[in-house]
Amino acid sequence: MKHTLDIIPLQDWLNTDGKPLIIAGPCSAETEEQLVSTAHLLANTGKVNVLRAGIWKPRTRPGEFEGIGSIGLEWLKRAKAETGLLTAIEVATAKHVEEALAAGVDILWIGARSTANPFTVQEIADALVGVDIPVLIKNPVNPDISLWLGALERINRAGIKKIGAIHRGFSSYEKTAFRNEPMWDLAIQLKTLCPDLPVINDPSHICGNRELIPYISQKALDMDMQGLIIESHIDPSVAWTDAKQQVTPAALSELLDNLAARQAASNDPAFDDNLATLRTEIDKLDDQIIQKIGERMKIAEKIGQYKRDNNVTILQVSRWDEILQKRTQLAQALNLDADFAKKFLELVHNESIRKQNAVMNVQPTAQA
Structure with missing residues (x-):
């Protein structure tokens, strides 16, 4: 059964010249210099469309670094002004939405923990009523296609038509090479249920380590996903969060050069x-x-x-x-x-x- 979402196609709100959408940037905005310097290096590759950065970081346990907070929005504004890159951040509350909109953030995304909670998604949806901004929704932590669909529907019913999904893998009790199991069948199921929905792959969170990112990135493009969101840090060895899964802007540029973007159909x-x-x-x-x-x-x-x-x-x-x-x-x-x-x-x-x-x-x- 197909699910009807009122969607504006990705190419109509973000021109990527027919290439996959590339969103990149540090897991966390740590300092102004770190964020702005990374943004410049990413922009210089000529391959990145959107700068991402974690401003508020929901952590599993208290006491860990939970994001620099609202000051990071000012750093993002500077990075955007100097590089011309669009900006994207994760929001988890209505207050986050309000502050992001006031700061001129271009794209919002809802994280896996938030997607798993319909109350949280509805709070965000209510804060977006009357707003025209792209919103990307990550799959929930656990493999539940209904929760993912429900979050998409809530945001769409709030009037958001520039909407997409992020496939970031799912938690599993089985220990494998991946931080989060891709479970490609669920991503395929979502694309089958919502054929017009753009789906972006998040190889950083699927892999949990930078070595596997090229493999997952290529597979995502082979599965007709519309883009990638990859964590990139000017010096991953000193990153405050998720150091192992971040790549330098130079490594990202090389990774993207080696990917084969395939057509969804042939004209032959x-x-x-x-x-x-x-x-x-x-x-x-x-x-x-x-x-x-x-x-x-x-x-x-x-x-x-x-x-x-x-x-x-x-x-x-x-x-x-x-x-x-x-x-x-x-x-x-x-x-x-x-x-x-x-x-x-x-x-x-x-x-x-x-x-x-x-x-x-x-x-x-x-x-x-």
């Missing part, structure tokens, strides 16, 4: 014809897969009836272990990712369990 009729042929083959295979799964579930129902009639439990752990081991081995032999195979088998197994459970307590029909 031969390409379109060949692609259509391949997609037709995919469609046929998908139909066959669904049909085979349907046949499998009919057998699962028969097994459920047989177990019911013989007073046997639905779950057979040894059988499930056997399926998982053999099918995963087969998947790997076919050059399929083992994690994908495991997740697919779990989905099929869960549906089989559901089917068997549905018939487990239904008494067999007496024969005449």
Whole structure:
């Protein structure tokens, strides 16, 4: 089901000459010199559209640096005046919105912690009524597409039409190479539900370290995201917050040079014809897969009836272990990712369990 948002397309409110939108700047505005010097270096690359900086920093625990506060807005004004870069900051309260607007900030964004709280989002939305300013909304900390959509809808209903989303990854109990798991499927789901919504990727917060930023940045562009928001500091080694995930302006320039910006579509009729042929083959295979799964579930129902009639439990752990081991081995032999195979088998197994459970307590029909 598509979600209807009243959106002004990104290219109509921020001209990037058909290139991805690049938002960059320090995680935190620390000193006036640090912010303005970084802004000049970023502007000199000729590749950055918007200067970002953290003015108010919501931290997990009290006692950590929580932002320089309102004085940082004056530094941003100076940076904008000297470089011509647009400016963007995070807001988390109505007071933040009021101060940012008074200081002439060009773009606002709502952070992951705020997105997770509808009360906070509504407070920000109420403060934006009657205002014409772009607002970007990060995904919530936890993987909840409804919360993300809800925040977008609240801001949109306040009259904000220049609206976009920021994909910054999601918290996960599993320890991986990333600070926040990308969970690309949720970003894809959002783009599917809201096809006209600009989605910007935040590789800095996904990665948590600068080494992985190029990989995630390229993947984001390959996924047809409209831009990147990357943390950049004049000297990341002395940054007051998130030092490991920030890059110098020179490193950012090199990173951007090495990215391949791909087209959303081709103007070559031969390409379109060949692609259509391949997609037709995919469609046929998908139909066959669904049909085979349907046949499998009919057998699962028969097994459920047989177990019911013989007073046997639905779950057979040894059988499930056997399926998982053999099918995963087969998947790997076919050059399929083992994690994908495991997740697919779990989905099929869960549906089989559901089917068997549905018939487990239904008494067999007496024969005449």
